[in-house]
Amino acid sequence: MLNVADAVAETRDSAPQASPADETLAALGSSARGLAGSEATRRLAAHGRNELVHARQASLLRRFAGQFTDLFAVVLIVAAGITFVAYVLGNPPDPGNLELAVAILAVVVLNAVIGFGQEYMAERTAEALQAMVPHRARVIRDGERVEVTAAELVPGDLVVLDAGDAVSADCRVVEAHELTVNNMALTGESSPVWRTADAVPAEVPRLEARNLVWMGTTVAAGAGKAVVTATGPGTEFGRIFRLTSQTAADVSPLRRQVAIMARRVATAAFALGVLLFAVRLSAGSELVATFVFALGVMVALVPEGLPATLSVALAVGVRRMARRHALIKKLVAVETLGSTTVVCTDKTGTLTTAEMTVQQVWAAGHAHQVTGAGYAPEGEVADPGPVRELLRVAALCCDARLVPPSGRQGWRVLGDTTEGALLVAAAKAGLDLDAERRAAPRAGELPFDSVRKLMTTIHTRDGRTWAYVKGAPQELLARCTRIRDEHGDRTLDEAARRGVLTANDEMAGSALRVLAVAVREVSGPGAGHDEAENGLTLLGLAGMLDPPRPEVVAAVAACHEAGIRVVMVTGDYALTAEAIARRVGILGPGTVPRTVTGAELDRTGDADLRTLLGECPDVVFARVKPEHKMRVVAAFKDRGEIVAVTGDGANDAPALKRADIGVAMGESGTDVAREAAVMVLLDDSFASIAAAVELGRSVYQNIRKFLIYLFSHNLGELVPILVATAVGFPLVPLSAVQVLAIDLGSDVLPALALGTEPPEPGIMRRPPRSPKQPLFSAELVRRFLFLGCVQAVVVTGAFFWRIHSAGIPFAAFTYDNPVYREALTMSQAGIVLCQFFNGFAVRSDRLSIFRIGFRSNPHYLAAQGVALAIMAAISYLPPLQDLFHTAPLSLTDWGLLIALGSLVLVADEIRKAVLRRKEART
Ligand SMILES: Nc1ncnc2c1ncn2[C@@H]1O[C@H](COP(=O)(O)OP(=O)(O)OP(=O)(O)O)[C@@H](O)[C@H]1O
DSSP states (O other): OOOHHHHHHHHHHTOTTSSOHHHHHHHTTOOTTOBOHHHHHHHHHHHOOSOOOOOOSSOHHHHHHHGGGSHHHHHHHHHHHHHHHHHHHOSSOOHHHHHHHHHHHHHHHHHHHHHHHHHHHHHHHHHHHHHHSOOEEEEEETTEEEEEEGGGOOTTOEEEEETTOBOOSEEEEEEEEEEEEEOHHHHOOOSOEEOOSSOOOTTSOGGGOTTEEOTTOEEEEEEEEEEEEEOGGGSHHHHHOOOOOSGGGOOOHHHHHHHHHHHHHHHHHHHHHHHHHHHHHHTTOOHHHHHHHHHHHHHHHSOTTHHHHHHHHHHHHHHHHHHTTEEESSTHHHHHHHTOOEEEEOSTTTTBOOOOEEEEEEETTEEEEBOOOTTSOOSOBSSOGGGHHHHHHHHHTOOOEEEOOBTTBOSEEESOHHHHHHHHHHHHTTOOHHHHHHHSOEEEEEEEETTTTEEEEEEEETTEEEEEEEEOHHHHHTTEEEEEETTEEEEOOHHHHHHHHHHHHHHHHTTEEEEEEEEEEOSSTTOOHHHHTSSEEEEEEEEEEOOBOTTHHHHHHHHHHTTOEEEEBOSSOHHHHHHHHHHHTSSOTTOOOEEEEHHHHHHSOHHHHHHHHHHOTTEEEESOOHHHHHHHHHHHHHTTOOEEEEEOSGGGHHHHHHSSEEEEETTTOOHHHHHHOSEEETTOOHHHHHHHHHHHHHHHHHHHHHHHHHHHHHHHHHHHHHHHHHHTOOSOSSOHHHHHIIIIIITHHHHHHHTTOOOOTTGGGSOOOOTTSOSSOHHHHHHHHHHHHHHHHHHHHHHHHHHHHTOSOGGGOOTTOHHHHHHHHHHHHHHHHHHHHHHHHHTOSSSOHHHHOTTSOHHHHHHHHHHHHHHHHHHHOHHHHHHHTOOOOOHHHHHHHHHHHHHHHHHHHHHHHHHHHHHHHO
16 A cells, blocks of 8 residues: 555655656545545544644743833832832831832732733734634545645645635645746745746756745636645745744734823823922921832822733724624734724625526527526526527536535535536536536636636537637627627627627626626637637626625615715626615615726826715726726825725735725635735625724724723822822822722723723714824823812812811821721722722713613623722721721711712713713704
8 A cells, every 4th residue: 555654755855846747646646536535534644734833932931021021010129129128127117118018019920910811812812813714725535626624635635726825735736727826935036936737857946846836825826736745844834934923013003002101101100209209208208108108109100900901902802803703813903993984895795695696698689587596506597599508618617616415505606606606507508517528628728817807718529629718798798709699600790799788788787797608719728818818709698696795785884874985896897886886875876876997997097096086975996907906995095094995816915905904705715815914704794894893993992991991090099199298198198009909909800891891882873083093182181080080089088088087187197097097998998989980981981871771781890899899808807907007997988988989970971961962062
């Protein structure tokens, strides 16, 4: 029995490039029929999966240690150090200082654990998402084309290569039709290089051999077949594969804005702390007490929990989008999505189901209706005689295959669905396709591309060679000189040409996608484009229905309501494009669209194109090529729009890259398009784009919510301290440990929960946010100042009310006074309760909490439950009382604090009511 492992090794060494294609196939235990399924399974077990294992960049320990180099961590570590020195130098040493130093260090460690956890989670999310992006390969097994995941490829597999495919393993080409590959990823060479099936001398270096293709590269154009010679780590790419973790490099503008803001606040906190230290010291306060006071101010202001909360909000957004079939490859896309102003979408498969059914066949001046729907070859072609030849030619000029029902699946198409529809129509006309394929076997092909909009196959029949051509009607008609009718072939004169175009427009006007079919005799199987695609005889037209996806109408309406412009940019014919645009609501009833074709675009300069986009809201782009799509995207961007664009073909990649949000199709897209895009739609549907935009907007809003939440309590922490300084109160109204307990204990979970808020009602009824609007807008600052001021009044009031109740002068207060303990507890609990109500207030900028519902975010309620439990523990548990210098609160105290804390919500409800009334008036 053939030892495959040896054969593979031998083939590698003896350079498969040097032997003829069939010998290489035989040496790998394969043939033109590919491997047997059972053999492939056996080889998979023997060789392992065709995957590369990611090398982790740095050890987990190193990355954990890295958390302590963060600015906050360093400030806190220094603070702990100074506190510890104060303890050692104290005479006698104050145990309070030791506790404080330990508490600060505990906070640093806790923060590092949270930060590390977040980073790890973000990385895993990115990896998991990458794994969900489908990587498939088409192979021939048991003589049949099948689709497998790229990881299942084994040496000896015969893979089918088409433009836009990623090459998933190292292979020797055994069949090539104008095949070019892009080796950029491997060799750095940017222009595509030709590939051939011919043997190449063994002396040619492997990487230069023109009959080898490599894992990690892509097919630039043409088509072919190749036999796998090496998989996984055995490939050339596997050898040089050292993947660095990509997530770390992905710093979004949002993160940058938050980091800058956090740093500014930290600097301000530091400056204020130093200033207060100097003021109080010069006023005669004791050194250590003054230091602890200043430290309190600093930690009160520094937003410790912020970075972790931000990562979680983004990761939650990414996961939610994945659940709605939109995979985000870069976190930055989450925020950009929310400000999308234009979506350029193609038609087939995105707005429509791409489940095509031929409904009409036109030949010799007569239309023949076709019954039935879907891919089941059940139905009839009316009076099929005159169109049988047309359908035979069309069906043989197809790569797709019909797959009979199996399990719960009905009839399916493997490959292009347009072709699937033609195969079904041929079967409905009574043709036996297998017999036809045997009678006229394929001898060559000129694959479809969206620039020519044609596909040609060469067949031999009864000793003669024929080119069978199908493609876009106008493009094909331009290459025809004759037309076939019931009397035979005749010259295609002007009248006949007009007849064809009228029939085409009638079908297209009723939303049918039309394909023309033609033939000619050629000199031999090697006929090129010039010969095979000119001087053709037109057989007729096939019109197929590609129904709009039912969910798209609502999604387009949602986009319009959200101020997002939807523009169709399709390769299909203008009338078909218009009819579909009308059906899905891109064009309103009665609007007269401005249809711009690719040819017209070629004549339009960039400046005119920009003007046109501004002046014609109802523009539809039809019969465009991928490079036109790129121009449309660029023109929109030049107008300052944030553009999302869909694409599936290999040559859509530049447009996908140029757009702010490149959207690739997970089902039908090519690997190259998926590589270039930042978002991959698992279901190919336009509706998923609309859903992702909505989630993008809500992620941004949620981030604003917890920023307001976290920053507003800073005022509640800071103002009482400033008031104490102003009125000459000698102690802090809130200690540093208490502030840390709030910032990192009771406030982190509610902030995280705010990051998981569901989209607010009406979020898609507002215009897109301007991308220029900074995250920390004047409005955001006003909002947290407002909420923070109410909080500051409440906390200062609660603290000094309790101090006042002792009936002794401020200046006479000492640290050991039991009333001071109670007052400290009041201020901490005051902040916790204010924050409880503050969270409800920030859940919407404009809507009342009664509209949103107190219980609509259960995470928030649970998080606040924990926060209150922490506060209760600090108030009632003796060890914590010692650490925090607190005292048990009475029921009356709680009642009072709840009443005061709720003022935050009451005040904000009043503000919202005033705002809404003002908005209603304008
Ligand atoms: N397999 C095929 N063989 C021959 N011609 C085809 C084939 N597929 C499409 N065409 C023709 O080429 C035209 C352009 O196809 P292309 O894939 O660029 O765009 P599309 O599928 O029509 O629309 P969209 O750009 O919205 O996805 C089609 O309208 C059709 O007339």
